[in-house]
Amino acid sequence: MTKYIIKRLLQTIPTLLAISFLVFSILYITPGDPVLLMLAASETSTVDPASYAAVQKDLGLDKPFFVRYVDFISKAVQGDLGRSYITNQKIFPTVMERMPATLQLTFSALLIALLISIPLGVLAAIKQGSIWDNIATFLATISVSLPGFWFGMLLIIFFALNLRLLPSFGMGDIDKGIGDVIRHLILPATALGTSLAAMLTRMTRSSMIEVLNQDYVTVARSKGLKERTVIYIHALKNALIPIITVLGAQFGSLLGGAIVTETIFAWPGVGRLAVNAIGKRDFPMIQGNTLIICTGFIMVNLIVDILYGVLDPRISFTEK
């Protein structure tokens, strides 16, 4: 087991290197001169060649591509992703400072998605073909097609502006109690989690139907166990295995969706930082942001991989 975890950890290194290379090259080919951008941010007068050269040297922009990439990587592993062109703040701490807000949002969305989809999927599966099944399946197809950001806007219009039940923007203050935090979380997390909920409902349903036809479920029933025990203890546990794998991959779409959701709900997370940075053409910030989000995504997938093995002992860690 430990050996497997170490091996998987080592396997992520080439992936991370490749990702950083891609992100670095994307922004390397970007048109526009970062030196001029930086000078324009600090002073309004015309640029004199001496200060231009000084800034260029300071940023390391006079060196060739690969030297700059190696520079970038060796600093990045030490947690130094450079400084913002606009605010001159260090990027790594700036992004990490906002990370908890984004994680809070994405995990709440994940939680909401699970809380909706698993009961609904199980219900649809055990009453297959019934009106409940039809309603659940239909709702799922509809919600998969809703753009998350539009759904968020509808939630704001309905629950925040018309009914005045919940706040429409910003994060709650923990000093005002946990209730305030939750009240601020409900709308953005729902907006972000709905399409995932829809997808997971369909998956839970089909996975559950498959499991319920297995022999061991028949055995459990013939032993005279309560139907509830059979479904929730024997069947559901196995039906969840494929869902966990999908969760890892879907975490990426949650992170992407978080960028949009944060923009609508003025949520002070990483996504909003990225969108603002694009507006200001603050390339090191975009670079650092993308890199950190992707690293987080890869780590989540790694955890899911390991969890997958714990849940399903049939998967051997020693193979390959």
Added chain:
Amino acid sequence: MSEVTKKIQEHETETIDPGIIGEESLPISSMWKDILRRFRHNRLAVIGVFIMTITIFMCISAPLFTKFDPVLDMQLMNRLLPVGSPEHILGTDDLGRDIFSRILYGGRVSLLTGLIVSIFTMIIGVFIGCISGYFGGWLDNFFMRIVDIFLAFPFLVLAIAIMAALGPSQKNIILTLVIVGWPSFARLTRGQILSLKEKEYIEASKASGFSHARIMFFHILPNALAPIIVMATLRIGGTIMSAASLNFLGLGVDSSLPEWGVMLNQARDYMTSAPHLSIFPGVAISLSVLSMNWIGDGLRDALDPRMRK
């Protein structure tokens, strides 16, 4: 003479009639006829085609349905008119432009983007997937590592980073979504090719001395096409949604041009005073995505040979 030919004809029609032969007749239907029949039996898929056809028709022939220009006809005294105003069925936006007209013209942009991206991602992905799966070896390794890297990114996060580099325009949105989108097609195609290339009929075509290109594209690919077509259909809906998201974030077209995501972005400032600005572009996106998803699901069920009776 004419009577003879008539008799011959009668005779021929008689022999074709299965009832007269006396054997149990089996309905003869081609593969595509079968697929079409199954597709038609899927109620949601048919509704999807219906919605999509109407949407496409209305967007293409937008001038027939509205006399307003989506960009130029600004009437500042008619700002934020509500739904159902005379002349403006869906009201007007913050600059007095007709919303109905903007939705129709905006649909041209959104639907065309969806179609173009879907076609190009499919062509690139299928081509690379074919080569990878068919030749294997270092070529396969090389392409699949690239695919792995692309798939290691959260889709929208990578798209946003590329958009940041390319700069805002609808052309760049299309380019970005193609760059980000082809790897999933490549992986799907490769898997299909791998499972087909060991089949005996491929061995036969190799023995017949056909060229690699001919075997790849004319013998293997047609049999691998079903899941690719389904993915391409679903991708149209997905692209409409992603393009709208990028435009909503302000990374796409100039804000004066009509586009569904752009319209929603502008509507954000008027959620209290004029909520109808936020409703209709979203309905348009959802309906198009929903109908494409239904069509895609219908195609999947229709093309899946395991369901064939």
